[in-house]
Amino acid sequence: MRTLSVSVITQTVKTLFMEANVDIGSSMLSALQRHVVSEASPLGKSVLAQIIENDQVAKEKHRPICQDTGMSVVFVKLGQDVHLVDGDLNDAIHEGVRQAYRDGYLRKSVISDPLYARLNTKDNTPAVIHLELVSGDRVELEVMPKGFGSENMSALKLFAPSVGVDGVKRFILDTIQKAGPNACPPMIVGVGIGGTFEMAALLAKKAVLRSTDHPTSDPKYTELEKELLVEANALGLGPAGLGGTTTALAINIETYPTHIASIPVAVNISCHASRHAKAIV
Secondary structure (H helix, E strand, C coil), rough: EEEEHHHHHHHHHHHHHHHCCCCCCCHHHHHHEEEEHCCCCHHHHHHHHHHHHHHHHHHCCCCCCCCCCCCCEEEEEEEEEEEEECCCCCHHHHHHHHHHHHHHCCCCEHHHHHHHHCEECCCCCCCCCEEEEEEEEEEEEEEEEECHHHHHCCCCEEEEEHHHEEEEEEEHHHHHHHHHHHHHCEEEEEEEEEEEHHHHHHHHHHHHHCCCCCCCCCCHHHHHHHHHHHHHHHCCCCHEEEECCCEEEEEEEEEEECCCCCCCEEEECCCCCCCCCEECC
């Protein structure tokens, strides 16, 4: 059994959110650089070059990549041999978010009531926390400041099994097409297939976190990811929705067993500022 103070969790969450909002990471930057070479549209090339320049300046100057610094999403893998002390895990995560958005001068976009009194909480809390209990004596924290230009373009549908692979593909591509410029392409598309209503959505969110150069482990779904990416980029939306051959940088699929009567499918879209950071404590 390992004892860990929740103050460590607070500090780690704070550091990760401050890091994620100013640095998209080497994988995303490499993907953008590859596509600025392959993009067929001169205007699309120009937009991609500006995106790359913006990302580089943000990292150098330690400034937010985007004015929408997102709603704070935190994925926690808690080792079952960790004994947390000196406070509550959820409170510690919220405090880390609070400190990050205050000390990093990040825009605070969370409101206290989704429908009626839409008042800003003024510290970007509460965060959305996904907790998973795993073996071991470590805590893995992965954060995602999720902007809502792209989040608003996400979709979820439960199909009858008769729809088949073609029906699932149509739904995914239609969702990308409808997102258009609102999702700030080029986008990362996370797809969750299987489980239940809520599980499919969580799978799709997790899929967004996967690196653009890391295909799924199942060969059938690896091939489906490739097919969808080709077809998505053939839609012609292009960078910033201004036309071109780079609409998506990656389409990542995560799956889970499901009920015989259904095919749950969720599509979670992230803009090119697909920000996340991870640490193990």
